[in-house]
Amino acid sequence: GAGVSQSPRYKVAKRGQDVALRCDPISGHVSLFWYQQALGQGPEFLTYFQNEAQLDKSGLPSDRFFAERPEGSVSTLKIQRTQQEDSAVYLCASSLLVPPYDNEQFFGPGTRLTVL
Amino acid sequence: AQTVTQSQPEMSVQEAETVTLSCTYDTSESDYYLFWYKQPPSRQMILVIRQEAYKQQNATENRFSVNFQKAAKSFSLKISDSQLGDAAMYFCAQLFMEYGNKLVFGAGTILRVKS
Numbered sequence: 001g002a003g004v005s006q007s008p009r010y011k012v013a014k015r016g017q018d019v020a021l022r023c024d025p026i027s028g029h030v031s032l033f034w035y036q037q038a039l040g041q042g043p044e045f046l047t048y049f050q051n052e053a054q055l056d057k058s059g060l061p062s063d064r065f066f067a068e069r070p071e072g073s074v075s076t077l078k079i080q081r082t083q084q085e086d087s088a089v090y091l092c093a094s095s096l097l098v099p100p101y102d103n104e105q106f107f108g109p110g111t112r113l114t115v116l
Numbered sequence: 117a118q119t120v121t122q123s124q125p126e127m128s129v130q131e132a133e134t135v136t137l138s139c140t141y142d143t144s145e146s147d148y149y150l151f152w153y154k155q156p157p158s159r160q161m162i163l164v165i166r167q168e169a170y171k172q173q174n175a176t177e178n179r180f181s182v183n184f185q186k187a188a189k190s191f192s193l194k195i196s197d198s199q200l201g202d203a204a205m206y207f208c209a210q211l212f213m214e215y216g217n218k219l220v221f222g223a224g225t226i227l228r229v230k231s
Contacts (some may be wrong), residue, residue, distance in 0.1 A: 042209075
C-alpha cells in the first residue's frame with residue numbers, strides 16, 4: 001500500500017472487553033513500532049518488531065497488552081480486559097530497515113480506543 | 117533518563133511570519149538522532165525534519181530549519197513564512213538506539229496560524 005494503515009479507526013469497548021487493533025505496515029518494511037498517545041500528550045513507545053521478532057516490549061503497560069507480527073508484515077495489538085485508563089489513540093509506525101540506518105518512521109492514522 | 121521537553125504548550129504566529137518552537141532533551145548517548153513531527157487534527161504523524169547529532173550543520177527543509185545546540189542539548193524548530201497549513205501539533209522526538217530503537221516524544225506544542 002501507499003502508507004501505513006490501521007483498523008479500525010475508532011473502537012468503543014465496554015470495560016472488561018477484549019480488543020484487537022490491526023496495523024498494515026508499508027510493504028517490505030522490516031521494523032514496526034506501536035505507540036500509545038493519551039489525549040493532549042505525546043506518543044509513548046509500547047513495543048518494537050524487527051520482522052517477526054519482538055525485540056522490545058518494555059513499554060507495554062501491563063500483561064493485558066500483547067502484540068504479535070507472526071509473518072513479519074501485519075501486526076496486531078491485543079488488549080485484554082480493557083480498563084478506562086486504556087482509552088487512547090494507538091499509533092503504528094514502520095520503517096524500511098533497522099534504525100538508525102533508516103530511522104524515518106512512517107506513521108499510520110491511529111486507532112482511537114474509548115473504554116466505557 | 118530518557119526525556120524530551122517542550123516547554124511551550126501553545127504558540128501563535130501571524131501568516132507569513134516566523135515562529136520558533138523550543139525543545140530540550142537529555143541523553144547520555146554520543147550519537148543520536150532528533151526529529152520534529154507534525155500532527156494535524158487528522159492524527160497522521162508527518163516527519164518535518166531530522167538532525168543527526170554528529171553533523172555540525174543545522175538541517176533545513178524548505179521553510180523549516182533547526183537550531184541544534186549539542187552542548188546545551190537544545191533542538192529548536194524555526195518555521196519561516198508561516199502558512200495556514202502549518203497549524204498543527206508539533207512534537208520533538210529523539211531516537212534512543214540504546215533502548216530498543218524507540219522514539220521518545222515531548223508533550224507537544226500546538227501551533228496556531230492567524231490570517
